Amino acid sequence: MIEGAVAGGLQRSRVVRAFLRNRLGVAGGTVLLVCLGSALLAPHLAPYDPYRLDLAHAFQAPTWRHLLGTDNFGRDILSRLIYGSRISLLVGVVVVVFAGSLGTALGLLAGYLGGWLDLALMRVVEICFAFPFLVLVIAIIAVLGPNVVNVIWVLGLVNWPFYARLVRSHVLALRGREYVEVARALGASDARIMLRHILPNSLTPVVVASTFGIPQAILALAALGFLGLGAQPPTPEWGAMVSAGREFIFQDPWLITWPGVCIALVVLSFNFLGDGMRDALDPRAQRV
Numbered sequence: 001m002i003e004g005a006v007a008g009g010l011q012r013s014r015v016v017r018a019f020l021r022n023r024l025g026v027a028g029g030t031v032l033l034v035c036l037g038s039a040l041l042a043p044h045l046a047p048y049d050p051y052r053l054d055l056a057h058a059f060q061a062p063t064w065r066h067l068l069g070t071d072n073f074g075r076d077i078l079s080r081l082i083y084g085s086r087i088s089l090l091v092g093v094v095v096v097v098f099a100g101s102l103g104t105a106l107g108l109l110a111g112y113l114g115g116w117l118d119l120a121l122m123r124v125v126e127i128c129f130a131f132p133f134l135v136l137v138i139a140i141i142a143v144l145g146p147n148v149v150n151v152i153w154v155l156g157l158v159n160w161p162f163y164a165r166l167v168r169s170h171v172l173a174l175r176g177r178e179y180v181e182v183a184r185a186l187g188a189s190d191a192r193i194m195l196r197h198i199l200p201n202s203l204t205p206v207v208v209a210s211t212f213g214i215p216q217a218i219l220a221l222a223a224l225g226f227l228g229l230g231a232q233p234p235t236p237e238w239g240a241m242v243s244a245g246r247e248f249i250f251q252d253p254w255l256i257t258w259p260g261v262c263i264a265l266v267v268l269s270f271n272f273l274g275d276g277m278r279d280a281l282d283p284r285a286q287r288v
Contacts, residue, residue, distance in 0.1 A: 015280045015281060016280075018279065018280035019276050019277065019279075019280035022275070022276035022279055022280065024272040024275065024276065025272055025273055025275060025276015025277065025279075025280075026276065027269075027272060028268070028269035028270065028271070028272030028273040028276065029269075029272075029273050029276070031265060031266075031269040032266070032269050032270065032273060035085050035089065035266055035269075036089065038082050038085055039082070039085040039086040039089050039090075042082045042083050042085070042086055045082055046076075046078070046079035046082045046083060047067075047076060047078065047079055048066075048075075048076035048078075048079040049079065050075060050076065050079040050080040050082075050083045050236045051075070051234055051236075052075060052076075053073050053074055053075065054070070054073075054074030054075070055073065055074050056074065057070055057074045058070060058071070058072055058073060058074040059071075059072060059248070059251070059252050060074070061252075061254070062254065066078070068081070068254060068258050069252070069254045069255075071241075071244065071245065071255055072244070072245075072248060072252075072255070075234075077241075077254070077255070077258055078258075079236075080236035080241060081236070081238070081241075081258060081259060081262055083236045084236040084237050084238045084241065084259070084262070085238075085262070085266075087148060087221075087231055087235070087236070087237045087238075088218045088221060088222070088237065088238055088262075088263075088266065089218075089266075091148060091151060091152055091155070091217060091218065091221045092213075092214035092215065092217040092218045092221070093214060094152050094156075095152055095155040095156050095159065095213070095214075095217040096159075096210045096213040096214050096217060098152070098156035098160075099155070099156045099157075099158075099159035099160040099162075099163055099213070100160075100163050100206055100209075100210055100213070102156070102160040102163075102164075103159075103160040103161065103162065103163025103164035103165075103166070103167065104163055104164075104167045104199075104202075104203075104206055106121055106160070106164045107121075107163065107164035107165065107166065107167030107168040107171065108167055108168075108171055108194055108198065108199055108202065109121075109194075110122070110164070110168050110171075111167065111168040111169070111170070111171025111172045111175065112171050112175055112190065112193075112194050112198060113190070118168070121164060121168075122165075122168075124161070125161040125164055125165050128158070128161040129161060133158060133220075134220070134223065136158060137154050137155065137158055137220060137224065138224070138227070138229060140154045140157075140158075141154055141224060141229045142229070146224075146228065146229040146230060146232060147230075147231070147232060148221075148230065148231050148235075148237075151220075151221055151224055151229075151230050151231075155217050155220055155221075159213060159216075159217070162209070162213075163206060163209065163213075166205055166206065166209060167202050167205075167206060170201075170202040170205060171198055171202055174197075174198050174201055174202065175198060179197060180193060180197055180198065183196075183197055204281050207277065207281075208274060208277050208278045208281060211270055211271075211273050211274030211277055212270070212271065212274045214270050215266065215267040215270035215271060218263065218266060218267060218270075219263070219267060221237070221239060222237075222238055222239030222242070222263050223239060224239065225237045225238070225239025225240035225241075225242075225243060226239045226240070226242055226243040227243070228240075228243065238259040238260075238262050238263050239259075239263070241255070241256070241259040242256045242259050242260055242263075245259070
């Protein structure tokens with residue numbers, strides 16, 4: 001037991017050192033920590049109430065009073081961006097947790113048990129992949145109604161097949177390994193084998209895929225917000241802010257510039273973080 005704990009500690013140390021050598025991954029993680037801190041401390045960091053109207057100061061250019069200017073209703077853009085990070089990060093994380101948990105559970109069962117369950121699940125996955133992602137999401141949202149809760153449900157239901165197929169492929173490779181055969185010979189139940197021996201060894205690709213799934217969910221939320229199918233006014237959400245500012249793109253370009261920069265920065269940071277984690281968790285890329 002002690003030797004196993006030592007080996008596990010050495011492995012974690014190698015992963016951390018490998019990740020820290022990836023400068024882009026560290027930079028991406030740092031930016032995301034700043035965004036997360038801003039979202040958590042939004043009431044203390046935002047200089048103004050993001051919902052407060054001040055028509056007398058509408059379309060104000062960036063000044064010391066309003067660092068990023070004001071929108072067409074006189075609302076402070078910086079404050080709305082800070083509060084908007086709460087929605088974007090929350091939706092991204094909740095969608096991935098929901099889709100990842102459902103997909104991992106189904107992929108684990110299908111890959112290990114096989115048979116009709118595996119066949120049925122793969123047919124459902126193929127049907128889901130046959131539909132254009134954004135078109136399917138827009139169609140469902142149009143039926144359910146535009147709001148953030150419906151966006152989370154729809155994006156989670158649309159994304160779970162990816163995680164199911166990913167986990168299934170790893171389970172198929174793991175279920176014939178020697179330690180699984182030994183556990184089965186010692187009388188371990190299927191549930192114990194799946195949860196104790198196969199699932200922990202299948203989670204690494206899921207964790208890495210999640211770092212890419214979160215920015216995809218954020219982009220989908222922004223796209224739906226731009227189309228008016230996401231967060232509804234006056235809720236501060238980056239995609240909705242871009243949509244509201246597109247009418248004034250030539251008059252006041254900062255209305256769409258700053259939310260667009262936030263979307264691009266967060267998505268890029270998640271991609272850098274995902275690349276760094278993928279390289280760090282790949283045994284072939286680690287150096288002692």
